[in-house]
Amino acid sequence: MKKLMECVPNFSEGRDLALVEQIIDEVRKIEGITILDYSSDKDHNRTVLTMIGSPEQITKAAIDSAKKAAELIDMTKHEGAHPRMGATDVIPFTPVSNVTIDECIQVAKEVGAALGSWGIPVYLYEDAASKPERTNLAQVRKGQYEGFFEKISDEAWKPDFGPQEMNAKSGCTAVGARVPLVAFNINLDTPDVEIADKIAKKVRHIGGGLRFVKGIGLKLEERNQTQVSMNLVNFEKSSVYQAFEMVRIEAKRYGVNIVGSEVIGTIPMKSLLDAAEYYLQIENFNLDQILEKRLLDEK
């Protein structure tokens, strides 16, 4: 069964597209890898690459592209609206097929060690984090490139790999592992955003709700409706159908109904198949019964 992992490195260059192509070329050289997307933003001065392949292919692609970025990008001259701390700013690994989060953590460590060996300070984050306070990327990146010249000397922020000394040209890099995020919004037939917000607060983790759900209430001006906008940061544990049913249950209290929902961006097949399995009460369902899963495994 073919193992597939996703990696979405972010590079701190979004204006010099010829330079960006040189970085992407490093990935194109690797046979069998799929580049799903890459896009550069001039204001952010940043490029986001989405690629999928076997753990070996993805490891090589992450290392080779980061190496090229270290060669070509000079952070002393970098300006851009998006928070950043290095030439290769973040490298997250995500399981796609027949791969566990632990295997992603292993790859993150291998890639982190490689960058460290070139003199780039590396912080492991999310599920790969070595300390709880390094789980959250925003917290790791706080202070940004400019601030790290000082932050790095703090023992609490000793890098997981590489020297405890800022690399002026390449900055630092955050390398992490995480399960895919599912962005799932539920629309309500009330224009009262306070109700949407109250529902969000009962459903989300911080308010006592589902462990891997974050959420807020939003106003949908055009529709004269409101929305519970959620991120499921671990859909295998806090399921899409659970979030849906929890919102329905809370909405009842206000005489409010669900009018629809939306799934934002690309999501793994399994996140929705779980819902089908639940509502259709399917016994002993096996993902290998899905033709497309088998096709990907055989490729």
Added chain:
Amino acid sequence: MKKLMECVPNFSEGRDLALVEQIIDEVRKIEGITILDYSSDKDHNRTVLTMIGSPEQITKAAIDSAKKAAELIDMTKHEGAHPRMGATDVIPFTPVSNVTIDECIQVAKEVGAALGSWGIPVYLYEDAASKPERTNLAQVRKGQYEGFFEKISDEAWKPDFGPQEMNAKSGCTAVGARVPLVAFNINLDTPDVEIADKIAKKVRHIGGGLRFVKGIGLKLEERNQTQVSMNLVNFEKSSVYQAFEMVRIEAKRYGVNIVGSEVIGTIPMKSLLDAAEYYLQIENFNLDQILEKRLLDEK
């Protein structure tokens, strides 16, 4: 977007496995094709091959394997428990991804014409059928190999391709196109098979129910329960969730509840995603949002 089609040819040889390998080898030679499965049954004296590829790859694979079967299999010596009429007995084409049923019908005709040009009488069936009475494979194959020496001279059974004369060595071949079948069973908390059967009769097409649903009631002895066992012959039109909800509605009349369901064999992702989309009330869902779909399209 990559187009993918499935083809499941059945060959009338299940005992001489070296011979079977020679047929499969013709498919292995075609680059990029995926052989999902092939298995030979001694009692049936028959081999079923499941392969997936682009329309061009699948066309070539169907033609080349049928050519090898025509060369190696001698129907004058064939015995086996399964109904059959030719060396390559049936060749059905099914859409998998980014392919319409019409494109499958086109491929069926192209493959049929090739076999016809070798002197093999060919009947188009299911969605490729040229007459309503040729839609059903069982009806086409009625009389089997032995009976076709006479049946073929009947003007009503003039082949769609090839001579109107039996090919003694290779027999005739049925070439068809159909959407994938979904086998879906729903288990009930009653041991009374009459109730299951009454429900099946209301849900299935022939009894006034859903157009593309066939179904019967069965006893599950071990569980002391019963089952509505269904085939959805066009899940894009008669959906899995519709069948489920119709059974639930009918069961109510008898005070009976659904205790679970089961999906048999391999099914297309879309057949279950439809259910997730329905129950979660997802607005504007696009299959391309599924990571695995995008991966297959990019391959």
